Amino acid sequence: MRALTWHGKHDVRVETVPDPQIVNPRDAIIKVTSTAICGSDLHLYDGVIPTMRPGDILGHEFMGEVVDVGRGNTRLKRGDRVVVPFVIACGNCFFCRRQQFAACDNSNPAYKADISQMLYGHHMCGFFGYSHLTGGYAGGQAEYVRVPFSDVGPIVIDDGMEDDRVLFLSDILPTGWMAAENCEIEEGDTVAVWGCGPVGLFAIQSALIMGAAQVIAIDHYPHRLELARKLGAKTVNYRNTRVYEALMEMTGGIGPDAVIDAVGLESHGFAPDNLYDYAKQSLRLETDRSHVLREALYACRKGGRVSVPGVYGGFVDKFPVGAFMQKGLTMRTGQTHVQKYLSGLLEMIRDNRINTTFLISHRMPLEKGPDAYRKFAFEQNETTKVVLKPGMEARNG
The missing domain is CATH 3.40.50.720 (NAD(P)-binding Rossmann-like Domain)
Structure with missing residues (x-):
């Protein structure tokens, strides 16, 4: 598959990387239909967040279609359209039971040797595409992505709702x-x-x-x-x-x-x-x-x-x-307890009480991802939000 990968300060590339696979029974594989560049991604782009490694797949704001589910996932099925929270949460730990999903104790597999425990006193939970401080998970600025604990995070979206209206439930x-x-x-x-x-x-x-x-x-x-x-x-x-x-x-x-x-x-x-x-x-x-x-x-x-x-x-x-x-x-x-707010905010979008599309300034193919990062970083007056579309034809110019 094609994906946006990090290679250093102000160096992101579109590369061909291995397709994700089901690893754990609660996993799902999502075919990404829309993904966005977040202001937090610019911290990675500017090289100020530690523990990034060359080749890491970026992106934590994404949605798409379920194309495979693990045998332990009874909540999602193939063909579901879902928005995926940037926070990866198990749903069962001390913090998740209190709806403090961004403090999940089980979603960061690297925590025992994690620098975040030295920096903050406790290890961070897992996030998509946001350094090895947060588990080293591949992000969603890609054609496909593996979603751990997918019976807890993703919210199913009505077929009649356009991606642009609901994509930002993932984070912002x-x-x-x-x-x-x-x-x-x-x-x-x-x-x-x-x-x-x-x-x-x-x-x-x-x-x-x-x-x-x-x-x-x-x-x-x-x-x-x-x-x-x-x-x-x-x-x-x-x-x-x-x-x-x-x-x-x-x-x-x-x-x-x-x-x-x-x-x-x-x-x-x-x-x-x-x-x-x-x-x-x-x-x-x-x-x-x-x-x-x-x-x-x-x-x-x-x-x-x-x-x-x-x-x-x-x-x-x-x-x-x-x-x-x-x-x-x-x-x-604190980081956002995204799962806590999803159903209520989705209902407000359905009722047109919240407008989500007004800030989108650019819709670009995934293949133009490096250009999109440059625009978002250095043309901030004109570039309020970039949505990347895997599969959109990349035109020159």
Whole structure:
């Protein structure tokens, strides 16, 4: 089969690789019909996530048709159309029984020697296509993919629903929803969202559905800010506005009731603290750039809530723990418990309460995957979301 593979910083290739096979009784093999490039994939593309190996198959946002199932899987059958969560979860461990699927104890086969236990105190669960920190599973930017524990993760989709409407159930829609849910939004709340990429935009949409009176979106790409305004958010362009002062003015000097960092470890900008982070990161004295998280903590009102769906991988410097403690803030974060949200969000899509297709800017064949990565990484104003289609004819130009 053909698949997108990682070979180093800014080096992804379409290669012919072995077809996946059933390994365990609860496996399924999916013929991929749509797969997307996620902002988290750019962390791999930029070479900032450790334990990637040349030839690893990328991709954790995908859906398709079941073409084979293991003998232990009684939930799926050949021909089912399914969306697959990026989180691989067994469904039976201590955490899965509490619907904390992204903390599954059984889905990372490499955990006993895993660097993640040294980094975080506990090993990570398994994810598709996201380094050997998360099990080394082949991803879904391919023609076919093996799905472990497929009687727990995938959700069956009605034949009448187009891929584009439901594909983002795999990651970014439930991630944006959980980010807003972690804000514990109350009537009259103001929510500030840093980053108008796909997760940030879905967090904006989710916060408004949950009853936020005002959502303020912070970014610098004009098109992304325009998408945020179309969703109903007010916007701040950090390139020409002092974010803290703008937020104080927009909230009567109190600050937002809740803040969302939808950017994560590769924040951009020319603020002094971010330039400091760039320098330390280049010297390998720091792993993550956390300017956005610092700014969000300073801006959030006293007693407010901080939600962090943006991915962080290691260590940050100059964390304002004094502001965090003195202001009595509450922070909630973590990888998304996708399986917990699937049925409810699918119903909202069916009822047209959630729009999922507005952020798709490009639909490209899998064979054009390297070009798609370059666009998503370096043309972010024009490229809000790329959906790759295995089997789509690749045209030159």
